[in-house]
Amino acid sequence: MDLSKSEGQQAEIVQLIAQHQSRLRGFIRSLMVRAEDVDDLLQEVNIVLWEKADQFEPGTSFWAWASQVARFKVLNQMRKYGRERFVFDDEFLAELADVAEDRFSEIDQRRCALDHCLRQLPTTQRRLLDLRYFESRSIAEVATSTERPVGSIKQTLYRIRAALRDCIEKQLSQPQSI
Amino acid sequence: MINSEEKEFQELLQQAVDGCLTNTEGRRLQELARGNRERLEELVDHSLIASLLFEESGDESVGDLVDFLTADGPPDMVNAKRLVNRQSLAIAAALAVLLAVGSLFFSRSNAPDTAGRAEIHDNSVAQLTESVGVRWESGGGPIAGAALAPGILQIAEGIARIDFYSGARLVVEGPAELEIVSAYSAWCRSGRIRAHVPEQARGFKIFTPSFELVDLGTEFGMDVSKDGAAQVRVFDGEVELFSPMEKQSVLGGQEVKISPSGESAPVLSGESNGDQYPTFSDLQTRATQAAATKLERWRSWNRSLAGDQRVVARFDFEKNSTPEAVVVGCSPAEGRWPGKGALEFRRPGDRVRVNIPGKFNALTLAAWIRVDTLPQRRQALLLTDEYRIAHLHWQIGLLGEVRFGAKLKEGVRRREFERPASPVLFDMQQIGVWNFICTSFDRETSSVCHYFNGQKVSTHKFVFGQPLQIGSGDIGNWSVPINDTRKVNPVRNFVGRMDELTIWNVALEPDEIAEVYNQYKP
Structure with missing residues (x-):
């Protein structure tokens, strides 16, 4: 980054990077076959965003630019892995990234809608989500503590997410009231 | 009726979001979703919802970024060092502006990111x-x-x-x-x-x-x-x-x-x-009487704790400096009740120096604090000097969560640190309010629990191969090594009041913590 940039410009870039952390992480996670390297990759994306900040034109969409950077990083990482283990191929990755870029661009609205939808869940379902996501327990741990088989936990989590997904879409299609 | 291919796709999706895809499964998932917009959307949406739910748990993304940009305790990345050596001043300046406008805090809320300078909103009336x-x-x-x-x-x-x-x-x-x-x-x-x-x-x-x-x-x-x-x-x-x-x-x-x-x-x-x-x-009279009664009850409990073998160190802030606690800066202030001593931490250097020897397989840290400012940056509760292996760090995080952590082994990457965070506890509504925070650590059960006003708010798996230590440290601040090569002085001072801090060598049971809260709340 051009160090002659004003303090205000630098602050703006840091602010933009900060505001996009959770969506970048989610975006990367949705493109990876396995989740373990998401954090490291995100940090690498952050560095690029900071160092190449002069390529970003203020006034244009930061997400459009940042998601391109992230997509490129994921692609590189996949190619690196390619020899040792299965990864999505370039073509499929591009398809997936197009969808993800679109979905994650509205993440704030989706988060809002999700907050609303979570409140409508029955307590038992909410408890299961808490165990899995809030307390970050593995599926196996959730299965042990609820005395249910692993397969059934996965299935139930899938159904809850599917219900939340429907609810979110419904929320988003309603006219905005502010 | 769901056909078998649809069912297969759902199972693979479950595996992708909540499990770990094998090579074969990954290949098959790709095959089934390729060119199929509906399935691609389903895959991304499930992943997105899972991300948002994980984020609810006090996801560290913003904290990570700040760690990364300032590379202060703990410095997370080898790369960050490179960056900081070259650009630390510029970034620190940018970050200072950023934190000043409160946008890091704000960025977690539901603000659309198109907003320019974000302000913190308060809906209290x-x-x-x-x-x-x-x-x-x-x-x-x-x-x-x-x-x-x-x-x-x-x-x-x-x-x-x-x-x-x-x-x-x-x-x-x-x-x-x-x-x-x-x-x-x-x-x-x-x-x-x-x-x-x-x-x-x-x-x-x-x-x-x-x-x-x-x-x-x-x-x-x-x-x-x-x-x-x-x-x-x-x-x-x-x-x-x-x-x-x-x-x-x-x-x-x-x-x-x-x-x-x-x-x-x-x-x-x-x-x-x-x-x-x-x-x-009448209200005032009753308030004064009730406070006096409570203070008296607290004082008698305070005296009784002198004989409690489980108490490793206790600071009641009734007097100024004691041999165990050297007050640097700070102002004497009123605590939970009129007449109860407390310390006010306000200036960046304010702290209480302590030295607590010993190695602990179990610990409970409990403090009555009144936070007087929105977090927006980390604020120390009890931080041991520097960042030494197995020495505990107890602080309020950027977003208002309580963090308990210690360094596992030499190294600078995040996975060398354990620091479970509670949900966000301190927000606008808590400013100026006396709260009881408590964190317990138990090596035997490999767990850390955070409590807020007597209630358990989170339990974390905390696998630590050795006992924890305190040694020399600060209440309400952090003493960093003089020869810190990172050249950025992390600011960690607590802004608010503290009128009691106790360290126990056992992990107190939830009942006892609730009892201590209920008996001695303001």
């Missing part, structure tokens, strides 16, 4: 100034000092004072149900109230099931029963009553009763029972 013997219908309920947003307050018993931001003040005696609507209005379903409405809050309104009262600058009492019948006495000034039936003025010295349907009739002096309305001075 009143403050719970005093509460004596208050039991809330819903259990928890706000604590004295708390800011109140619009919402319903149900007081089962006790008496409370609410100061509206308009300047209007209410004393409410339970049982009562009151909804705070705005700085200028409230809804009273039932309860006994006395209101003082100064000129500045003229027009302050109270709605009840049967009528609406508009105050024209005065002091009045009100008694509303559950069936809607009410009695209003004006002590001074004038109020206007609007009911479906009529509008009328009630002047100082007059008292009226109103039927559930809104018909009013004057109360003759012989029938009046002027004592039924709570008074501000």
Whole structure:
């Protein structure tokens, strides 16, 4: 980054990077076959965003630019892995990234809608989500503590997410009231 | 009817989001979703929802970024070092601006990212100034000092004072149900109230099931029963009553009763029972007495703890420096009750130096604190010097969560540190309020638990191969190594008051923590 940039410009870039952390992480996670390297990759994306900040034109969409950077990083990482283990191929990755870029661009609205939808869940379902996501327990741990088989936990989590997904879409299609 | 391919895709999707895809499964998932927009969307949406849910758990993304940009304790990345050496000043400057405008804090909320400079918003309209013997219908309920947003307050018993931001003040005696609507209005379903409405809050309104009262600058009492019948006495000034039936003025010295349907009739002096309305001075007297009783009870418990073998170190802040605790800066202040000693931490250098020897397989850290500023940056509770292996760090995080951590082994990457975080505990509503925070660590069960006001708020797996240590450290600040190569001085000073801190060599049970809170809360 051009160090002659004003303090205000630098602050703006840091602010933009900060505001996009959770969506970048989610975006990367949705493109990876396995989740373990998401954090490291995100940090690498952050560095690029900071160092190449002069390529970003203020006034244009930061997400459009940042998601391109992230997509490129994921692609590189996949190619690196390619020899040792299965990864999505370039073509499929591009398809997936197009969808993800679109979905994650509205993440704030989706988060809002999700907050609303979570409140409508029955307590038992909410408890299961808490165990899995809030307390970050593995599926196996959730299965042990609820005395249910692993397969059934996965299935139930899938159904809850599917219900939340429907609810979110419904929320988003309603006219905005502010 | 779901066909078998659809079912297969769903199972692979479950595996991708909640499990770990094998090579074969990954290949098959790709095959099934390729060119199929619907399935691609389903895959991304499930992943997105999982991300948002993980994020709810106090996801560290923003904290990570700040760590990364400032590379301060712990420095997370080898790459960050490279970056910081070259650009630390520029980034620190940028970050300072960023933190000053509060946008990091804001970025977690639901703000669309198109917003420019974000401001922190506060929706509170009143403050719970005093509460004596208050039991809330819903259990928890706000604590004295708390800011109140619009919402319903149900007081089962006790008496409370609410100061509206308009300047209007209410004393409410339970049982009562009151909804705070705005700085200028409230809804009273039932309860006994006395209101003082100064000129500045003229027009302050109270709605009840049967009528609406508009105050024209005065002091009045009100008694509303559950069936809607009410009695209003004006002590001074004038109020206007609007009911479906009529509008009328009630002047100082007059008292009226109103039927559930809104018909009013004057109360003759012989029938009046002027004592039924709570008074501000009565509240004050009761508050003072209650505080004195509680302080006395706390003092006797405090003395009894001297003989408790489980207490490793205890700071009651009743006196200034002691051999165990050297106060650097800080100002003496009032604690939870009038007469209870406390320290006020305000300046960046304020701290209490401690040295607590020993190795601990179990610990409980408990403190009464009053946070006086929004977090926005880390604030130390008890930080051991530098960042040494197995030495504990206890602090409030950027977002207002409590973090307990220690370094596992040499190295700078995040996975060399363990620092489980509680949910966000400190927000606007907690500023200026005395809260009891507590964190326990137990090596035997490999767990860390965070407690807030006696309630367990989170449990974390905390696998640590060795006992934890404290040694030399700071309460309310952090002493970093002089030869720190990172050249950025991380600011960690706590801003607020502390009037008690205890370290136990056992992981206290939830019951005991709840008991300590309930017995000695303000």
